[in-house]
Amino acid sequence: MQNLIRMMDTDGTLCVIAADTTETVREMHRLHGTAKVVSAALGRLLTAASLMGSMLKGEKDSVTLKISTDGEASPITAVSDSSGNVRGYAGRNDVVLPLNAKGKLDVSGAVGKNGTLTVIKDLGMREPYVGQVPLVSGEIAEDVTAYYAASEQTPSVCGLGVLVDPDTENILHAGGFLIQLLPTAMEDTIEKVERGLENIKPVTTMLFEGMTPEDICRAVLPEFELNVLDSAEVGYRCTCSRERMKNALRATGKQALSEMAEDENTEVTCNFCNRQYVFPQAEMQEMLAE
Ligand SMILES: [Zn+2]
Missing domain, CATH: 3.55.30.10 (Hsp33 domain)
Incomplete structure (x- = not known):
C-alpha cells in the first residue's frame, strides 16, 4: 500500500x-x-x-x-x-x-x-x-x-x-x-x-x-x-549484512581487532534490528592478517 x-x-x-x-x-x-x-x-x-x-x-x-x-x-x-x-x-x-x-x-x-x-x-x-x-x-x-x-x-x-x-x-x-x-x-x-x-x-x-x-x-x-x-510504499528496513559488520569491525583498528581475535567467537549485534552476527576466531584472525 x-x-x-x-x-x-x-x-x-x-x-x-x-x-x-x-x-x-x-x-x-x-x-x-x-x-x-x-x-x-x-x-x-x-x-x-x-x-x-x-x-x-x-x-x-x-x-x-x-x-x-x-x-x-x-x-x-x-x-x-x-x-x-x-x-x-x-x-x-x-x-x-x-x-x-x-x-x-x-x-x-x-x-x-x-x-x-x-x-x-x-x-x-x-x-x-x-x-x-x-x-x-x-x-x-x-x-x-x-x-x-x-x-x-x-x-x-x-x-x-x-x-x-x-x-x-x-x-x-x-x-x-x-x-x-x-x-x-x-x-x-x-x-x-x-x-x-x-x-x-x-x-x-x-x-x-x-x-x-x-x-x-x-x-x-x-x-x-x-x-x-x-x-x-515505505517501511522499516535494516540494511545490515555480514559484510557490513565485517567492515565495521575492520574500522575499529588493528589493536581492537587483535584483542577480539583472542576470543573463541566475536559477537556483534546490529543496533537497528538486533540481529546477531558471530565471527569465529579463525575469521577474525583472517581479517587481522589482511
Ligand atoms: Zn540490522
Whole structure:
C-alpha cells in the first residue's frame, strides 16, 4: 500500500509530503520493545527521517537524524534511504515518565531539552553534508522546522504524531507531514499556509478518521490546489549484512581487532534490528592478517 505521498501546488510555490508510518513504527516497536514514551519519540524521529529521505535525489543518498541530549532516551538515531525507508534506535528503550501537563506522553521529557539535532546527508560526495541546531523543544517536529530554517534557509512546517495504546502499548497510528516553501514562494504564500494550519487536527486524529496521506496534504493546505508528484510504499528496513559488520569491525583498528581475535567467537549485534552476527576466531584472525 502506498503510504507516502509528495505533492506540489499548481503555482509551484511549495511542496508537501505526508506519510502514514503506522506499520513502520509498529515494526520498530516489535524489534526494540520500546516503552510508550520511547515509541513516541523514536517513532516521530523515524517519521521525520522518512519524510526527509523521500526528498533525496540520488538513489544511494541517505539522511541520518541524531538527537543528543541530557534526556534519558538519548541519543536517538533515525536513518532513511532515498525512498523513505527507515531504521533507528534509542539510547534506552525502557524509559517510563509520567504524562505531561496536557495528559500526553512526555516526549520532550524523554528526548531531553538541552542538546542538539544533527542532520547528516550522505549525497555520494566525498564528505557528507552535516547541519546541527540546538533543540528547540525536544518534541521533534519543531526541531525539524528549526533545522530547515537555520541550516538550509528553507521555511518549513512539520507535524508528527505517534498514538500509543495506553494499556497494551501497541502502536495505534503514526504519521506526519512536511511543508516546504520553494524559492518561488510569493509574499502571501506563508500567510496562506499559516491560515490553513490554524484549525488542523493532530496527525494521528486524521489517521484515526481514516484519512490517507493525500487527504492529510489537502487538509493542511486548504487554500492551495495540489497535484501529486509521486507516491511510495515505505517501511522499516535494516540494511545490515555480514559484510557490513565485517567492515565495521575492520574500522575499529588493528589493536581492537587483535584483542577480539583472542576470543573463541566475536559477537556483534546490529543496533537497528538486533540481529546477531558471530565471527569465529579463525575469521577474525583472517581479517587481522589482511
Ligand atoms: Zn540490522
